[in-house]
Amino acid sequence: MAGGRAPRVLVLLCILHLHCLQGFKILTVCLAGGSHYLLMDDVSRIFVENGHDVRMFQQIGKGSIPGYKLTSTPYPVTTYTLDEKLLKEYDDMFEQSQKEFFMGNAAISSYFTLMDLLAEQCQATMNQTEIFDFLKKEKFDIVILEAFNPCTFFVAEKLGVPYIALFSGSFFNFMSVGLPSPPSYVPMFPTGHTDRMNFLERVKNTFMYLGSYVMDKIIESIFSRVSEAHFPADSKTSLGELYQKAELWLYNVDFSIEFARPLLPHVQCIGGLRAKPAKPVSKDLEDFIAESGDSGFILVALGSMISSIPITDVLREMNSAFASVPQKVIWRYKASQWPEDLKLASNVKLMDWVNQNDLLGHPKMRLMVSHGGLNGLMEAIYHGVPVLGIPLFGDHSDNLARIKARFMGDYIPPYEIKSDNFGGAIRRITQNKR
Template identity: 70%
Template sequence: MAGGRELLTFFLLLVLHVQCLQGAKILTICFVGGSHYLLMDEVSRVLQDNGHDVRMFYQIGDGTLPGYKLPSTPYLVSTYSLDEKYLNEYEHFFTEYQKEFFMGKGGIQALFDLMSVLANQCQASMNQTDILNFLKQEKFDIAVIDGFNPCTFLVSEKLGIPYIAIFPGIFANSMAIGLPSPPSYVPAFPSQLTDHMNFLQRLKNTFMYIGSYVVEKKIEAIFSTIFERHFPTDSRPSLFDLYQNAELWIYNVDFSIEFARPLLPNIQYIGGLLAKPANPVSHDLEDFIAESGESGFIVVTLGSMLSTIPIKDLVKEMNSAFANIPQKVIWRYKTSLWPADLKVAPNVRLMDWVTQNDLLGHPKIRLLVTHGGINSVMEAVYHGVPVLGIPLFGDQFDNLVRIKAKLMGEYIPPHEIKSKNFADAIRNIVENKSYKTSAMKQSVILRSHPFPPDQQLVGWVEHIIQSGGGGHLRPYSYQQPWYQQCLLDVILFISGCIIVIIYLLVKVIRVLIYLLSSNRKQKQN
C-alpha cells in the first residue's frame, strides 16, 4: 500500500515536471502603472521568453507613462478601461499631491489616500465579471502579482489561483507578511534609519514597528467593503491571510544596497531585473554627449510617471544650477510644458522620455539625479553610477538613505533645493571619486551573483509549480496565534513558576526565622 502511494506521488511530480518543461500557464496581474507596470511587464516577458504561456491582466487608463511608447508584447494581455469617474478621481489625487510632495508634505495620509483610490479601482476590477470568468476558465497554474496593490491578492483569491507576490521595492511590508525584523538593527519602513542605530534611534524604530501594524490595519479597513461584497462571511479572508497565503514572496531589491537582515525560505530577492547591459544611444544624443568632452554628462529623471515639476520656482533653481556645472545635462521633462518665460540652460537637453538604462551604461555618465525609485536605484547600482537623490514619496526616502549609507550618493529634499547648494552637491559627488568607487563596489556585488535576476525569477516560479506550491517554504509561525509567536504563554508560565518558587522560598525562610527565634527565646528562659 505504501509503495503504491509513493509510486503515485512520484508519478504526479513527474507530470508536474514535464508540464513545467513544456510550459506552464501563468497569469500576471498589474493594476498600477508607471514603474510597477514596467517591472511586471519585464516579469511577463522573462517568463514568456522561457517557454511559458503568459497572460497579463492589466487595467488601462491611469498611471500612464508620459512620453513612453508601449512596445508590443510577446505575451497575451486582457485589459479593461476605467470609467470616467475613477479617472477623474485618480487625476485629482495625482495632481493635488504632486505639489505636496515637492513641498516636502504628504506623509502617511498620502498613502492612505492612494490606497483609497486603489480600493475604488479594485471595486471596478472585481466587477469585470466577463473577464474574471474568462480567466477562471483558463485554469492557470500560477499567478504572479504586483504585491504592492492589495487588489491583486483579492482578484487571485476570487479566481482561485495560487499566487506568487512580487514586491516592487525594499522589505517595506515585513510586518504584514510575518518576516522576522528585529528592531535593534532592522530599520522599519519608513523610519529613514540605517542598521547602525543609537539608543534613541532604536527607540524610534520600535515605535515605528508598532505603527506599521496600525498602518496595515488601516489599509485593510480601506478595502473592507470589497471583502464584504465579494466573499461570503463564512469563508472571508483577511488581508493578512492573503499576504501569508502567497506561495512565495519575491522582492525587487538586492543586498548591494539593502541592509543585511534575516529572511525566511519563502522570501527571495531578485533586485535589478530591469538593469541590463546598455545599448548604444541614438546618433543625435551621442553627438550631444560628445560635446561634453572629459566633463561627461548627468541624467535627470524624477520617475516614470512624473514628466514635469509643478513648482516653477524649483524648475528655475534646478535650471540655474545646471547652467553652472561643466557637465552636459539630459533632463527628462515634457518639452511642451516647459515654462515659456524660462530659457533652458545651454548645456541642458530636455527629452520627453529617456532610455535611462542605456544612458547609465554610457562611459561618459557621471551622475544620476533621481527621485529614488527602486528601479532607478538598482540601474544606478548595476552600472556603478553615483546618485544625487530628490525623494518625493513612499519608499524613495528609505531607498536614498541606503544609497547614502553605502557611500554612493547623497540626497536633498526638494523644498531645500536652491541653485547654489544643488550645484555644489552635484560638483561634490562628481569630483569626489570616493562616490564612484563605492558605486563600482556595489555594482560588483550585484553583478557577481551566481545567477542573474531573470534566471532566479524563472527558477523560483518553476520550482513552485513543480513542487505543487510553496507550503514547504512557509514557516509554521504563519499558523500560530500571535501570543505563541511572541512566546507570551511560555513567558507567563516561567514567570508563574518563578513567582511560586519565590513565594515558597519566602514562606520557608519565614518559618525558619520563626523556629530560630523560638529556640533562642527558650534557651534564654
C-alpha cells in the same frame, strides 16, 4: 517500504519534468502604472522567454506613463479601463500630491487617501464579470501579482488560483507578510535610518514599528468592503489573510544596498530585473553627448510618473545649478510643460522619455539625479553610476539613505534645493574618485 517509495518519487519527478518542458500557464496581474507596470512587463517577458504561456491582466487608463510609448508584447494582454469619474479622482489626487511632495508636505494621510481610492477602483474591477469568467476558463496554474495595489490579491482569490506576490518596493509591508524585523537594528519605514542607530533613533524606530501594525490594520479595514461586497459570507477573507496565503513573496531589493535583516524561506530578493547591458543610444543623443568632451553627461530622471516639476521655484534652482556645471544634462521632462518665462540652461536637453538603462551604461555617464525609486537605483548600481537623490514620497528616503550609507551617492530633499547646494553636490560627487 523505502524500496516501494523510490519508484513513486521517480514517476512524480518525471511528470513534473514533463510539465516543466511543456511550460506553465501563468497570469500576471498589474493594476498599477508607472514603474510597477514596467517591472511586471519584464517579469512576463522573462517567463515567455523560458517557454511558459503567459497572459497579463492589466488595468489601464490610470497611472499611465507620461511620454512612454507602449511596445508590442510577446504575450497577450487582457485590459480593463476605469470609468472617467474614477480616473479623474485619481489624477486630481496625484496632481495635488506631486505639489505636496516637492514642498516637503507629504504625510501618511496621503498614503491612506491613495489606498482609499484604490479600494474604490477595486470595487469596479471586481465587477468585471466577463473578464473574470474568461480568465477562469483559461485555467491558469499560477498567478504572479504586483502587490503594491492590494486589489490584485482579491483578483487572484476570486479566480481561485495559487499566487506569488511580487512587491516592487522595499520591506515596509513586513508585518503583513510575517517577516521578523527587530527594531534594534532593522530600520523601519519611513525613518530614513540605517542599521547603525543610536539610542534615540532606536526609540523612534520602535514607535514606528508599533505604527506599522496600526497602519496595516487601517489599510485592511479600507479594503474590507471589497471582501464584503464580492465574496460569499462563507468565504469572506481579509487582506491580511490574503497576504499570508501567498506561496512566495518576491521583493525588488538587492543585497548591494539592503541592510542585514532576517528573512523567511518563502521570501526572496530579486532586485535588478530591469538592469541589463546597455544598447547604443540614438544618433542625436550620441551627438549631444559627444559635445561634452571628457566632462561627460548627467541624467535626470525623477520617476516614470513625474513628467514635470509642479513647483517653479524648485525647477528654477535646478536649472540654474545645471547651468553652473561642466557636464551636459539629459533631463526627462515634458518640454511642452516647461515654463515660458524660464530660459533653459544651454547644456540641458529635455526629452519626453529616455531609455534610462542604455544611458546609464554609456561610457560618458557621470551622475544620475533620481527620485530614489528602486528600479532606477538598481540600474545605476549595475552600471556603477553614482546617484544624487531627490526623495519625493513612499520609500524614496529610505532607499536613498541606503545609497548614502553605501557611499554610492547623496540626496537633498526637494524643499531644500538651492542652486548653490545642488550644484555643489553635483561637483562633489562627480569629482570624488571613490
